[in-house]
Amino acid sequence: MKHLLVATLFIAAFSLQMAAQDSPIFPKGEIAATDNHTGTVWLKELNGADSIVNYSIAVATFMQVAKLDWHIHPGGQVLLITAGAGYYQGKDKPVQIVQKGDVIKCLPGVAHWHGASPGSGFTYIAATPAQKGKTIWLNRVSDAEYSSVKFPAA
Numbered sequence: 001m002k003h004l005l006v007a008t009l010f011i012a013a014f015s016l017q018m019a020a021q022d023s024p025i026f027p028k029g030e031i032a033a034t035d036n037h038t039g040t041v042w043l044k045e046l047n048g049a050d051s052i053v054n055y056s057i058a059v060a061t062f063m064q065v066a067k068l069d070w071h072i073h074p075g076g077q078v079l080l081i082t083a084g085a086g087y088y089q090g091k092d093k094p095v096q097i098v099q100k101g102d103v104i105k106c107l108p109g110v111a112h113w114h115g116a117s118p119g120s121g122f123t124y125i126a127a128t129p130a131q132k133g134k135t136i137w138l139n140r141v142s143d144a145e146y147s148s149v150k151f152p153a154a
Contacts, residue, residue, distance in 0.1 A: 039066025049130030062122040067115020075132035076108035079124045086122035088114045
């Protein structure tokens with residue numbers, strides 16, 4: 001029942017965000033003050049995990065070239081890309097170019113990073129189960145890793 005409720009809320013939020021097109025339905029939130037990213041990132045928590053629904057749901061908005069450090073979600077994470085274009089890379093995998101409308105599954109326990117492209121900001125809704133623990137932050141994404149990605153011309 002909990003999973004059905006979370007899935008329904010998640011799909012409804014995503015549908016509303018997509019219908020709004022370039023007008024975000026959720027506020028950008030506050031500029032993240034943590035030291036787990038480079039560039040400017042805004043974060044707005046929409047739902048904190050609790051004893052009833054054990055999922056955290058948040059909106060993250062990235063300025064051009066902003067990116068999160070390598071990190072691990074012990075319970076995995078799903079990203080619904082709602083605006084812009086960016087990158088996602090799992091450990092030992094090629095970088096994926098992601099755009100509005102894409103759904104990214106960050107596998108449990110797998111190190112990865114995500115962030116905006118040089119030519120576009122990037123926004124997503126993230127659903128993260130909390131029962132297996134909090135995000136584990138690792139090292140920064142190197143300039144070589146980031147600059148090696150070739151974004152196709154528009």
